[in-house]
Amino acid sequence: MTLALGIDIGTSGIRTAVLDESGTLVSSMREDHVPQDIDRIDSDLWWQAVKSCLKSQVKALKGTDHHPSCITRIAVDGTSGSMVLTDAQLQPISRALMYNSKGFDIEAKLIAKYAPKHHITQGANSALARAMRLTSETEVKADHLLHQADFIAAKLTCQAGLSDHNNALKTGYDPERGCWPDWIEDVIDPRVLPKVLAVGTPMENLDQGVAKEIGLTANTLVCAGTTDSIAAFLAAAPLEMGTAVTSLGSTLAVKMLSPYRIDDHEIGLYSHKLGDAWLVGGASNTGGAVLLEHFTPEQMIQLSAQIDPSISTGLDYYPLVKPGERFPINDPDLEPRIAPRPGNDAIFLQALLEGIAKIEAKCYREVEARTGVYPKMIFTAGGGARNNVWSQIRAQALRCAPLRAKYSEAAIGAAKVSRMGAVRQTGSSIRSLKA
Numbered sequence: 001m002t003l004a005l006g007i008d009i010g011t012s013g014i015r016t017a018v019l020d021e022s023g024t025l026v027s028s029m030r031e032d033h034v035p036q037d038i039d040r041i042d043s044d045l046w047w048q049a050v051k052s053c054l055k056s057q058v059k060a061l062k063g064t065d066h067h068p069s070c071i072t073r074i075a076v077d078g079t080s081g082s083m084v085l086t087d088a089q090l091q092p093i094s095r096a097l098m099y100n101s102k103g104f105d106i107e108a109k110l111i112a113k114y115a116p117k118h119h120i121t122q123g124a125n126s127a128l129a130r131a132m133r134l135t136s137e138t139e140v141k142a143d144h145l146l147h148q149a150d151f152i153a154a155k156l157t158c159q160a161g162l163s164d165h166n167n168a169l170k171t172g173y174d175p176e177r178g179c180w181p182d183w184i185e186d187v188i189d190p191r192v193l194p195k196v197l198a199v200g201t202p203m204e205n206l207d208q209g210v211a212k213e214i215g216l217t218a219n220t221l222v223c224a225g226t227t228d229s230i231a232a233f234l235a236a237a238p239l240e241m242g243t244a245v246t247s248l249g250s251t252l253a254v255k256m257l258s259p260y261r262i263d264d265h266e267i268g269l270y271s272h273k274l275g276d277a278w279l280v281g282g283a284s285n286t287g288g289a290v291l292l293e294h295f296t297p298e299q300m301i302q303l304s305a306q307i308d309p310s311i312s313t314g315l316d317y318y319p320l321v322k323p324g325e326r327f328p329i330n331d332p333d334l335e336p337r338i339a340p341r342p343g344n345d346a347i348f349l350q351a352l353l354e355g356i357a358k359i360e361a362k363c364y365r366e367v368e369a370r371t372g373v374y375p376k377m378i379f380t381a382g383g384g385a386r387n388n389v390w391s392q393i394r395a396q397a398l399r400c401a402p403l404r405a406k407y408s409e410a411a412i413g414a415a416k417v418s419r420m421g422a423v424r425q426t427g428s429s430i431r432s433l434k435a
Helices: 043-061 105-114 127-137 148-157 165-169 182-186 208-214 228-236 288-294 297-304 345-371 388-398 410-425
Strands: 003-009 013-019 025-032 071-078 083-086 144-147 162-164 195-197 202-205 221-227 243-248 252-258 270-274 277-284 377-381
Touching: 003 043, 003 148, 003 228, 003 410, 013 043, 013 410, 025 043, 025 410, 043 148, 043 208, 071 148, 071 228, 071 410, 083 127, 083 148, 105 127, 105 182, 127 144, 144 148, 148 162, 148 165, 148 202, 148 208, 148 221, 162 165, 162 221, 165 195, 165 221, 165 270, 221 228, 221 410, 228 243, 228 252, 228 277, 228 377, 228 410, 252 345, 277 345, 288 345, 297 345, 297 388, 345 388, 377 388
Parallel strands: 003 071, 071 221, 162 195, 243 377
Antiparallel strands: 003 013, 013 025, 083 144, 202 221, 243 252, 252 277, 270 277
């Protein structure tokens, strides 16, 4: 039986997952990142953490009924927009910038001069602006701009210059036309930009030296990866049109598999290419972080037991930690609405849960308004999935009962990505893929 390995480069650490041919989790492992100065991220420490995690994963796998030599495919996911510049030998020649770095106003003005209005690269915290800053502050000429997942894949194969549709999207790549836009050469040297492949496409075999060091075989294929949020979608849901995933973490994110590409940056809605389909979605600033501003996890458990979800509070909240929203309303100045506050804490918590559920429902209605498709199944990932009362409140707002995902770890989705190319090579479409 062949195995697939997924590597997730998360914000706090590295996670790996090994799946068998049925998609069942065989083994997983985690390695924390070494703490770093946020302004001087050393991407080589990502690689050291990945190697350490892979060695532990190989050791753990030997304790199961499976052998590491059965791993035939690997894919990597990373945080969207995290990137570094390297030379031809894959040595970093710049600091790495993370997906949440911002303040690139000078670069944003130049992008606004050349890019179409409302293009996904617009803004002072865009991935393209980040890439421009790296090239401007690096004295040595760069050979490669690598997104986080690209960098790790390149280290695994000792081959650089490749990326995937999802990681390259916010840097400016057009997955529908299959090319970088003509105007991009006006803002960045196009020679550093990667060649972009479909998600799951086989790239190169593991480098022999790397394979020997971590305990895998050199004939293992490394495949084009994806972003962490899309990997989490793939972990949680079957690949069927109309299937959606809501992630209820510190923020709220929704994604739905659609046959149509829908981009509406005025409301923060955009699409990632996935096989012959599109993953349409966006992220709101509401979510669990708002709840934690007012209650501890223990208090939420106790108060939830006092809530009757069949009786609405009648309060119309828009819960946010601070002003500013991305989707389904794209307004950096949108004020939170969490007043009046009732004297009963259980009612207050219920009103917050109702407000977040209404925002989630509005997200899917905005998708429906542009695709004509409302989700036929909504899976839930993240910590909020464990709150049964919240699930009942959401079911009323969503017009369907949300399903709790069996898996939600991005590393599991990355392992599934590694098999997408193999399915595509057989002539099957994404519509026939099963989780």
